[in-house]
Amino acid sequence: xxxxxxxxxxxxxxxxxxxxxxxxxxxxxxxxxxxxxxxxxxxxxxxxxxxxxxxxxxxxxxxxxxxxxxxxxxxxxxxxxxxxxxxxxxxxxxxxxxxxxxxxxxxxxxxx
Numbered sequence: 001x002x003x004x005x006x007x008x009x010x011x012x013x014x015x016x017x018x019x020x021x022x023x024x025x026x027x028x029x030x031x032x033x034x035x036x037x038x039x040x041x042x043x044x045x046x047x048x049x050x051x052x053x054x055x056x057x058x059x060x061x062x063x064x065x066x067x068x069x070x071x072x073x074x075x076x077x078x079x080x081x082x083x084x085x086x087x088x089x090x091x092x093x094x095x096x097x098x099x100x101x102x103x104x105x106x107x108x109x110x111x112x
Contacts, residue, residue, distance in 0.1 A: 002063045002099050004034035009079045010087070012070050029079075030071060035062030037080055040103075056088045056103035064097045077107075084108055 011027040018024050038059050060078060067090070076087040085104035092100055 002035060002061060004036050004062060006037055006080060007032055007034050008037070008060050008062065008102075010067075010071055011077050011079060012068075013075050027077060027079075030068045031065070033062045033065060035060050035100075055105055057106045058085060058104040060085075060100075060102040060104055062100050062102070064092065064099055078102065078104055 009029045010031040010033070011029050014026050014028045015023040016026065038061065040056055040059050060080070071090070073087045073090055078085045078087055084107050086107050087102060088105050089103040090100060091103065
């Protein structure tokens, strides 16, 4: 068990219609998970084919849990301490189902 010292909220994009039928974009929290947030440089002097990890600024490490099928790295964000991070990659190392390494890219304050 990893535990953690901070809660990360995984959010997916949703849309609802307003009174005049326009789609309003919102972020909905589908998971709240305790874990550890660590800074990674995201800068490499070596060329690597895994660009998603190369673009990452942080990694969130947490215990394994069953992820909602709607959560995809391409269309999800994480909000940690009110700050927004784009999800770059969700990794279950070696498929062991023991923990996740969620690679994030810092994008700033929460706008939802």
